[in-house]
Amino acid sequence: MGIPAEYLILVISFAIVLFLLLLKFLFKKTLTPVNYRKANESITAYLYLLPSFVVLSIFVFWPVIYSFILSFFKWDFQNQANPAFIGLENYKKLFQLKNPIDVSFNQAFFNSLLILLTFIFLMHWIFDIKKIQNKKHKNIVKIMSILGIAGIILTVFFNVIGIISSLILVIAYTILAAKKFAYNTNDKLMGRLILFFVFIFLTSKIGILDIIKYVSIAKQEADFIKAIWNTTYYVLLSTPITIFLALLIALLMNRKLFGKTFFRTIYFIPFVTSVVAVSLVWQWIFNDNGLLNYFLQQMGFEKVLWLKDEKFTIPTVAIISIWKLIGYYSVIFLSGLQNISRTYYEAAEVDGANPWQKFKFITWPLLSPTTFFILIVSMIGAFKVFSEIFVLYSGMPGPYNNSGLTVVYFIYDKFYTQQRMGEASAAAYVLFGIILLFTFIQIKAGKKRVHYDS
Template sequence: MVASKKRQLKETLLAYLFLLPSLIVLGIFVFWPVGFSFVLSFFKWDFRNMKTPYFNGLANYKQIFEFNYPPKYSFFEGFVYSLGYVALTLLIVITIYSFITFLRKGNKLLFLNLFAIVFYFSIFSFLNSITSLIIAVILWALLIFNFYEKGQMKYFKSHIWINMALILVIYVLIETGMAGDKSFFAFFIDAKDKNLFFKALSNTFYYVFLSVPITLILSLGVAVLLNSNIRFKIFFRTAYFIPFVTSVVAVSLVWKWIFNDEFGLLNYILSWFNVAPIRWLKDEKWTIPTIAIVSIWKQLGYNSIIFLAGLQNIDKFYYEAAEVDGANSWHKFSKITWPLLSPTTFFLLIVSIIGAFKVFAQIYVLYDGLPGPYNNSGLTMVYYVFDLFYRQQRMGIASAAAYLLFAIILIFTAIQFKVGSKVVEYVS
């Protein structure tokens, strides 16, 4: 027993000795800067206090959220109203499933839900923030009661992705149809033009939600094609993967020429279809889509190769069994390929979202070091941190902004792991 413990201790020490060079490099270039920047976020350290930084607590974090001039609506009021809209949205979705249950075996809560919806819509114009909060609590109580109703959750959980899409669509309809200025999003839209942090945050979210789903969908399609019996598969795999290993600066410079509104290749191709020239790099509304196009083109090859590896790990036995049962191509994809690709999709989703939140180089190159053509239309979180640190030399506030970005990414990753643990199917 003693000899076994000594051998185990020796092997452990030997392993750490092999890891020591890597740990030293990581400590100098990763762990130390991360820890130092966290401490720095609580100090007043800028151009004026370069030699004598002093501790100022949470002042840097508070300063980030300060407005240039007051917003039209308060954060609290918008947040409370949004709680009511979220509760109403989920109540509508649950009511739909209550109706399905009612048609099958009857559900007395259907009429209670319908009454709550009609009641909320009828008194909406008379609500203030306090009454909205009270009604939101009542709606949440109805939801919790419904969630525990026998047989109710079975229909909801069996089509979780369809339900999430349904919730999103209904919420957007409520926001655009009812909310007006009484919502958190209305507050956010009003605030983003009065605070650069909110502007950077909104642009970053817009970029993430635009680029990540499109990249994953296109990558999956390319991977399925490359996994089929087509000619020149090696050539196509190489062609799709080359942009990923190419420098992002070189890629952005090429696309800067392609996006030229007068002589660019993209507008020339669009002219074949009688599409008027688009001012890709000069129009504010095209700033984030332009950056997304470059990122999608660059990331497509990597995601396709990962998806292709996942496809090739699926045992052919499943497809042969499905063919015996008479399954068509769509059945095989929806019932075999997509579920068994969930671990690969889960990995790519996490990596893609983290990478998308860190977008910077494309903006810097496409717009010659500026955050978009005008009105900070290309200002993202990383560019915001870069501008604070490098140009304004406000190192303390820049460190605080970097940790806010870290917190946002951490929250998104935690949510994905929580959801992924329930929907991802691992096959041993």
């Protein structure tokens, strides 16, 4: 019988303590007083940090590592004592469809290639336009871009005028590159044009409507794909609205208003209130005969089945989350606003800047570190949504058709309800990979856009 990991961590920790104490004794005998003082400070700091490291190792680091290892094992109720290694099977099961889609490998390959090229195309187009300095040239390219995007839409949705769309796009981008609006040299022109020719060819032959159809079928045939779909929908719906409203409230609270402290407290109370209590209150508000439907009927509208119609599931949860988090993020925004020196605004007022110009050229750039932090934190928190759905729908993933099934709910169901701990661990690490990818993209995109006041 092996030694439990917790005991092993404690033994290693005690060994480290003894080792550090031994080093202090040896350094005292061998080092000069100045060097010994520096070494002693470092060793003392590590000794103070060691208890926290032990706690984190037992309750965080070791479970994370252990669950990752077990994601490659068949670890369920029957194999709990002796998990069997099955490699990537748990990860494959997550994306396995109940009824496979009737599509050939070539179709699947070219559909995937089309999605990739679509994103590459749009990103290049956007960044090329942003690099144009001359306003007149930028307006010309914007007009050509509108024509090009119209060509894309016609090609994608009608599939009959691919040649016309191709010509519009190629002419537009040729003007953009050949006139050197975006680049000092046009050595990248040929590669870009080849990319766009391939893109237009694929959209003409395949069409994004087919891809949308396949994704729609897949999310109905695999619960984990449905969970990713719902979670992504929730993140894209709740995060921008939350940040926008929080910034708006912070700007209002930063002004000289009567009772400002009272309003700060009111906005912050939902964040410190229990999620269960909040969800129960909103369950009553969204009920068929609840407060919201009462006001809607008083205004002459029909009753809305907020908790029984699947199309309202994610928006309903998003409303609760926005209401709960908006005060917390507004306080963080307010802290960032108060750290901006008043001298910038005074100089802008001397130059005759209006409120919008002060916000655009002073507040927003200097608030970018705070915005960057809130964007990452809010996105990570949104991907982990669970409690609101669990309480709002009384332990069910939505009213029907798994309309409220999120990735964390899927993990919970696999682990606690179905006792398939290996699959739950695999799903948790897929979620970790998604969050890590989005965070990495945000960090890379924010390097040139985040301005720190020096």
